[in-house]
Amino acid sequence: MEDTGSTAEAKTTAEDGNLQMSDRLLKSTKPLHRFVRMEPRSLGIVILLFGCAEILMGFQLHLAGEHGRTSLDMYAPFWQGVLFVVCGNLSIYTGLHPSKKMVTVSLSMYVVSLxxxxxSGGYRISCLSYFSYMRYRASHRTDPGWAHFRVDLLFGIEGMLFTSSLCVLVLLMVLIVVARLALKSTRTQVILHQSLPPGTHTTSN
Known part of the structure; x- marks a missing residue:
């Protein structure tokens, strides 16, 4: 009787080991975990930092009382910064808790941010063109004064924000491609296990 109990316990342990091995195999090949292997948390942290910087620069422009032709006219630093912050938080959360629903929500926000x-990039290009023209006019003056310095300052700020937007653009495109591939590969893998009931013995010729 003891041998039968030990044999059944050994079979149960072996079956549990096989199930755990199968779970690890499914997790390693599941498309959502391929998305996690692309480190969305790290990219999300970078996007989050860019979003915070965008909002802070928007506040600086607002407090400076700039009413000229800047991206603040359409409140781009604020709503774009908020979009970056949301995308960054979603990427971090999805990396920690991967699911098809969260990847779908993140993909939607990536597209909206894109x-x-x-x-904002189109408007900032027009602002940079305008500042270049103003700098050209100020350079031909005998005493450019504060106006020239102000134009240079605004040109630098808008150029920095435009460059950061391009960096986030590249990161978002990478995340969009990876998330789309993860959602596209929805094949269900089935692994069949054949286990004999206790007391059943196989005979060999």
Missing amino acids: LGIFV
């Missing part, structure tokens, strides 16, 4: 970058 469209926002195109809108």
